[in-house]
Amino acid sequence: MSDRRNLSRREFIRMVGASGPGLALFGACGSAERGGRGSAGREPAEEDEMNVILIIVDSLRKDHVGAYGNRWILTPNMDALAADSLRFDRAYPESLPSIPARRAIHTGLRTWPFRDWHRASRQDVNLYGWQPVPEDQTTLAEILHAAGYSTMLVTDTLHQFRPGYNFHRGFDVFHFVRGQERDLYRPASLCPEGALRKVLLGGPKREHATRIMRQYLANTRGRRREEDWFAPRVFLKAMEFLDSAREAQPFFLLVDAYDPHEPWDPPAHYVRLYDEEYRGLEPQIASSGDSGWLEERQLKRMRALYAAEVTMVDRWLGNFLDRTQELGLLEETLVILLSDHGHAFGEHGIAGKVPSALYPELLDIPLLLRHPEGRGAGRSTGYPASTHDVAPTILGNVGLDPPSPMDGTDLTPLLEGDRPGQERPHLTAGYHDHAWARDGEYALIVRRDGSEPRLFDLREDPDQRRDVAPERPEIVERMFEEYILSDAGGPLPAY
Template sequence: MGSAGAGLLGASVVSSGCGLPPNRQSETNVVVVIVDSLRKDHVGAYGNPWIETPNLDSLARESLRFTDAYPESLPTICARRAIHTGFRTWPFRDWHAPKGDDVWRYGWQPIPVGQATLAEILKGQGYQTMFVTDTLHQFKPSYNFHRGFDVFEFIRGQTRDAYRPHWTLDREKMRRTMAKVRGAMRQYSANTAGRRSEEDWFAPQVFTRSSDLLGAATQPFFMVVDCYDPHEPWDPPQKYVDLYDDDYDGGEPYTPSEGPSDYLTQRQLKRMRALYSAEVTMADRWLGRFLEKMEDLNLFENTLIIILSDHGHALGEHNIVGKPVQALWPELTDIVFLLRHPEGKGAGKTNDYYASTHDVAPTILGMLGIQPPEPMDGQDLSVILDRGKPESRDHFSLGYHNFVWARDEAYVYFSRNDGTKAKLYDVRVDPKMRNNRAADRPEVAKRMFEDYVLKDAGGPLPRYRTPPAFR
């Protein structure tokens, strides 16, 4: 595995002795950690009793923990566009699918040129800006995720990244892989064939390199640490797998064949869940190393930390594995969202506001006393720390390709974006969403689609013709 980046840390962006820029009221550093595909129900701080996430749990005790957080849109690129800009990606109007990409999902496109990124705004305020990620979709310059960063380091080799030739793949690993998904593992197997120690896995690389940059950074700084794990494939070192499973001698379900889970036996499904859980624990361990570095540098006392995930991953709970667009149950939609204030405000408390990915940028700017160039779609959640209230959200809506989702305190609804294929769950009595009530409560489903989804979207939702390559 390797990395590609730009810029070296050196002299301060703002010369020493200069006063604060006129629009900045704080010398607070900012760290945003994005953990891809991390399910809320697989973190101890969110109630999981058996998966080991001691570092997330410890940080949660020092943070305001949002219990009802959701991405404003899925999947990877859509969620990150919102995080980096403060603007909603959904409802995917005027979408133009990028040419030559292997993902076709509504809203999956570069950050628009006219939208300022958080890094650009903070760089203009004298912040040193740094970005470390192994999330391969952000590597293309045309996607604009590097904009505003003095340093951006892209760690190569995840999933389908064409990093190494196929003929260098690890043949023993391919032999151990479940036959149904061997094709999906070929590129990844080649990319990771040279591993020799745990430090060569991706989460360790991301957090180690981020720790190195911390030691060289000039304050104030803004850092985004974007870790693609626990996104599939799930092949952590064996010591992590042994925490959750043993005595397995079948083909390894390192990655799912997205859709119905009926191709898996119960034993194979148990193994898949163990591999995912093991990957979560590995990512948590190396997050802990990063947090230890922050502590060694005495950064906790003057650094705002936000940790969140972009979405979850289905592991057979509704007879589905992967991230199909129609599978908008909690295992896919419910995300981790922690906000740690350097002065300890909100520490150990919870909040049920419908926090989301597009709230990250306005929250950071609000905390720092910086006005954005134009009003953002998201809310400043930092006001909650001082017993204030962001703009009321009595419901929340989101989009994933041609499906939509909405919830309020009583119901969760999702359907195609024209209202067909509707599902409705009364989460007051059915929090795991097992009993679809759309047929016997059609008036509720209609209300949620019309009053929540369509009103939030500003009218009927767009539909795009699927190209032949993706049919």
């Protein structure tokens, strides 16, 4: 596909359509639900304190963003944000997928190695670490709320809606945009007749994928305008919150967008940017596992649908950032954007998110840190960063100490070109029953008991195509014992 990165933002808007948020949509956030724990005893904030906007974009691969070298996907707004930010070139989730990663973001504490895991009630995701924020852990929102911040959350990440998951704790207002994926928002029987027959379904989890799509198609029935899609709805609600936040500074606004998570069904004008010739069933869902069931043309279409979804998210992120600037808030607001993990599209023979496939397409995530005074703007850093660094970094920037120590490190010194207090010769992560470790030379993927290791020499093989574990068992043993078991504080839990 051709290089599209030289497009101006005006040309980009012309390509994807001129529709945008109308001024009539901006107003009070009275439709948001009241919530949050610990509102009593809140201290008034000092004047001129820094606001914070934290943006989580689910399933966004680093190599699908122009600022990280992508040459065929349109992401002008993320690229512009990166130009004003400190860009992290080595950022990874502490654990994954969605819920474990968000627990680390919200608390600054490691979720992996998933100790004391139990399958939560009313839960259909049976993955280690997939459970609520523990009651004895304090969230970033609770800390900022107690310091006098107005705290707001808008998200369409459906798993956070479940009772008792505690992601809304500490927020004065929160708004859940309903209907993503298998959210039981409408009866599945409302799935439009014939709609499911237009979707390509197959692979190792065909039955599961079919259930998701039937529910999703019922949830999204009746959409007409682009503003009815999920990413626009999330960022439009976030803009409403901004209007109210302007009168209630300092504020903390968390914008958590589930797109570009599957299913991928963006409006057609985005898809045409990447693929105009396809005429088959739409591969809108990956059926996570072996990608061998997909023909190469179907994989190409799947990649195009994902790229189109990324571009739609980027466009509405741009609308949101434009509104932030119009309100005069960017000059006094710290902005952080990151993802929780990526998604595989046939690399290493996998499509989707599989615990054993802890390769760059799943683990390399974007992380941008924009300081209102321009510190670190336009620079990049190779310091290894992770999702559990977000909370201590925000607190470090606004001058607050956590009530108890956090596992993550404050990345603020990097804005001035200094090193954080914690050196990181290696990083570790976990996904269900698999663990991952890497340093400057090697990456290791292994089951929780150390079996079935795969080792890659990053100096010669950055894409991790050639497993050298049989040739270098001593390195496998060292990384498993000195990195994985050491970080875990002992053997990984067995269930």
